[in-house]
Amino acid sequence: MPGQRDRRQPAATPADRTDRPGRTGRPRSTSRAEILAAARRVIDQDGWETLTVRRLAAEIGVGTTTLYHHVHNKDDLVVELVNQHLDQLARPELPDDPRERIVVAATTMHDALTNWPWAAEALTADGFIGRLGDSALWIVETIVAGAVAAGATQEQAVDVFRSIWYYTVGEVLVRARSDRRRADVGTADLAYGLRRLDPSRQPQLAAIGDLWPERSAVDLYPQVLRIIVDGLLAAAGRTA
DSSP: OTTSOOOSOOOOOHHHHHHSTTOOOOOOOOOHHHHHHHHHHHHHHHOGGGOOHHHHHHHHTSOHHHHHTTOSSHHHHHHHHHHHHHHTSOOOOOOSSHHHHHHHHHHHHHHHHHHOHHHHHHTOSTTOGGGOOHHHHHHHHHHHHHHHHTTOOHHHHHHHHHHHHHHHHHHHHHHHHHHHHHHHHOSGGGGTTGGGSOTTTSHHHHHHTTHHHHHHTSOOHHHHHHHHHHHHHHHHHHHO
16 A cells, blocks of 8 residues: 555566576586586596486586586596596606506506596597596507507507507406405405315316415506516507
8 A cells, every 4th residue: 555665575686596496597517627526526436327417407406408518428527527537646757668668668557546446447448538638648559559569550559559458457346346346255265166176077177276366456557567568569560
């Protein structure tokens, strides 16, 4: 009525509408750094297999559409995480000998993946190399260039890298899963029942017994890597 004070509440502002559940308004913005940090939290808590764009959007508190402005899919996100991880690693000094450069680069790759075994599993499909950043590509470049400098053709250099990569990823994943199983069930169960084998049918395996899990715990990557590199370069030199 005229002359009386209007007791109605003022209209909600856009900010009010955004902050209140069930209201519409401008969605909250987010940054790539925030997305990567949230993805890392999900992976650390529940494993990289549980990471999805929908799960990540819920973790941050934004809609999936907002997230797709920053990442195309889960694979894109994982590669970004790997790049971020490698950005933080110091590059080792490379020796003059091509063979030793290959060994140093491969060992750096192995050590980085050992700390993040889920990254090795996420990158098991061929075709990811072109999506890596400089902090990862220097490893690939060093191995390929080292093979060429040692006498391999470019085609053989590709095979050198792929062989080293497959061995490295396999070693990282088997060791990581074995360590988890060893923590869950204990060392005794890792004998795979070799002691129960019939010596007349599998004499060597039956004799090994508890030696198998004991040897499985030994880190042979450095020695085997050198054997693989020597064999690959020797074969490349014979057929170049």
